Amino acid sequence: MPMFTALLTTLLLIGLRDAMTAPYLVLLAIEHAHLPPVLLGLFLTARAAGAIAFGILFGAWFDRAPTLRPLAVSLAAGVVGYAMLAPTTGFVPLLLIGAVPLGISSAAFPLLFALAKLHLGAGDRLKAERGTAILRASFSAAWGVGPAVGAIAVARSADRVPGVAGP
Secondary structure, eight states, rough: OOHHHHHHHHHHHHHHHHHHHHHHHHHHHIIIIIOOHHHHHHHHHHHHHHHHHHHHHHHHHHHHSSSSHHHHHHHHHHHHHHHHHOOOOOOHHHHHHHHHHHHHTTTTTHHHHHHHHHHHHTOOOHHHHHHHHHHHHHHHHHHHOOOHHHHHHHHHHHSSSTTTTOO
C-alpha cells in the first residue's frame, strides 16, 4: 500500500506540528502580543471555530472531488499561518490568522483519515482497520513527544535571540 506510507508520514508530521505549536500559541499570545485573558480566550476560540468551519468546508470539498487538493491547500495554509504569527502582535491580525490560515490547516487531520478510508478501504477490510489504527496511534505518539521537541526548539531559539535569556 504505497499510499499508506505517505499518509503515515504526513500524519506524524501534522501530529508533531500540532503538539509542538499548540502549547506555545498561548505563550505567543501572552508574551509576544501581550493579550489579556479575555482576548486570549477569543483568539483561541476563533482558531477552534475556524478549524470546525474549515473542517466542514474542506470535508465537503473532498466528498465532491476526492483528490489531494484540499489536503495540499490545508497544509500550505499551515505554513503560511505559522509564518504570519511570528511578526504579529495585534489582536485583530492574530484573530484573523488563527481563524483563517490556522483554521484551514486544522482540516488536514480529518482529510488524512478521509484519504485513508478511501485508499485503505478499497481492499481487505481487516487491513483497512489495522491501517487506520496505526494512523491513530502514530498521531498519539507524535503528541507524546511533540511538546518536549517544542520545548527544546523554544529553548534553543531563546539562546539565539538577543535580549532573551535561555533556560
